[in-house]
Amino acid sequence: MTEFDLTGLGWSAHFARQMGDDDRGLAPARLSEVHRDRLRALTPGGALSLLPVESTGAYAVGDWVLSDGSRAVRRLDPTSDLTRRAAGREAKLQRIAANVDTLGIVTSCNADFNIARLERYLALAHTAGCLPLVVLTKADMARDADDYLRRAQRLSPLVTAIALDATDPAEVARLAPWCKDGQTLALVGSSGVGKTTLRNTLTGEHELTQGIREDDAKGRHTTTARSLVPTQAGGWLIDTPGMRELQLADADEGIGAVFEDIEDLARQCRFRDCAHAGEPGCAVQAAIETGALDPDRLARWDKLRREDRYNSETVAEARARGKAFGKMVREISTSKKRRHDPGAP
Numbered sequence: 001m002t003e004f005d006l007t008g009l010g011w012s013a014h015f016a017r018q019m020g021d022d023d024r025g026l027a028p029a030r031l032s033e034v035h036r037d038r039l040r041a042l043t044p045g046g047a048l049s050l051l052p053v054e055s056t057g058a059y060a061v062g063d064w065v066l067s068d069g070s071r072a073v074r075r076l077d078p079t080s081d082l083t084r085r086a087a088g089r090e091a092k093l094q095r096i097a098a099n100v101d102t103l104g105i106v107t108s109c110n111a112d113f114n115i116a117r118l119e120r121y122l123a124l125a126h127t128a129g130c131l132p133l134v135v136l137t138k139a140d141m142a143r144d145a146d147d148y149l150r151r152a153q154r155l156s157p158l159v160t161a162i163a164l165d166a167t168d169p170a171e172v173a174r175l176a177p178w179c180k181d182g183q184t185l186a187l188v189g190s191s192g193v194g195k196t197t198l199r200n201t202l203t204g205e206h207e208l209t210q211g212i213r214e215d216d217a218k219g220r221h222t223t224t225a226r227s228l229v230p231t232q233a234g235g236w237l238i239d240t241p242g243m244r245e246l247q248l249a250d251a252d253e254g255i256g257a258v259f260e261d262i263e264d265l266a267r268q269c270r271f272r273d274c275a276h277a278g279e280p281g282c283a284v285q286a287a288i289e290t291g292a293l294d295p296d297r298l299a300r301w302d303k304l305r306r307e308d309r310y311n312s313e314t315v316a317e318a319r320a321r322g323k324a325f326g327k328m329v330r331e332i333s334t335s336k337k338r339r340h341d342p343g344a345p
């Protein structure tokens, strides 16, 4: 693999600022793989295998750590953090990838194109702290790719959208500004929209075109591949199986950014707890009547907020449950102790 200096690996002032006198003798390393009992990291001197000092769930691909050569002694605060709600009843947040500069939201110029889904990904990018980039593939197969482009761009002034043929390397080269000079890009989107095709062209890897598929513990197929891969433009692509199943959780702030127009209106409603369902003095319904607001957009905002509230509540509830459980365990153990040692407090 080509050698990288720290900047080429994605290091920046944000991380340098976090190093202090206590960190003398430690060197920065960027995690490229997170396994159950060991981490793989990239440094200007080459790749390292590091022992974690926290549970491996605390680490994500893309994280910067400080290492003494054999252990990840300290994890640095990331610039962005992509998380998802872990499977199962626990509803814990699981870290998927860190220090992703740009989240490439991939959809095709066909039936996969769905405004509600795009808005959900935009909220996700905002919550994680990544710049969103909408990548519209299969432009070569669409009758009017520009129409898709216009619809994507209309989503928000914050959005940049690009329509391309993912199978044409000359067109994929237009993504270089987001994955050069140590910049990190990650791709999300439904199955079949062209993420693997883009990945292969961006990284020059071709062995994965068919996907190396392996059964995981639950008998599902997972694509095993390196997770932090250098791009030909001189940046990085993060592609982990978890990236492909991202959901919203605790995305309140992100939804606010994507639907700023509606939230501005909602603040002007007469009642603070206005449900925008026919109450007097409702600025949201007034905007719908004048045609300033699209009722479908209101419905999507409402749905996304409900979904987010559901996800966030279960996370909060799980935390509360965890606390209550811990308290119960402590109470039981002190009462046991008392039985054994009546003098104990």
Ligand SMILES: Nc1nc2c(ncn2[C@@H]2O[C@H](COP(=O)(O)OP(=O)(O)OP(=O)(O)O)[C@@H](O)[C@H]2O)c(=O)[nH]1
Pocket (backbone or CB within 6 Å): 137, 138, 139, 140, 141, 164, 165, 166, 167, 189, 190, 191, 192, 193, 194, 195, 196, 197, 198, 244
């Ligand atoms: N003509 C054309 N075909 C494309 C384009 N993008 C992807 N394809 C084709 O669509 C199919 C699916 O593309 P993949 O790259 O495997 O899609 P994916 O998003 O990685 O799908 P998963 O691995 O299931 O997540 C392949 O046959 C690609 O060659 C495009 O822009 N134009």
Ligand SMILES: [Zn+2]
Pocket (backbone or CB within 6 Å): 266, 269, 270, 274, 275, 276, 277, 279, 281, 282, 283, 284, 285
């Ligand atoms: Zn209202």
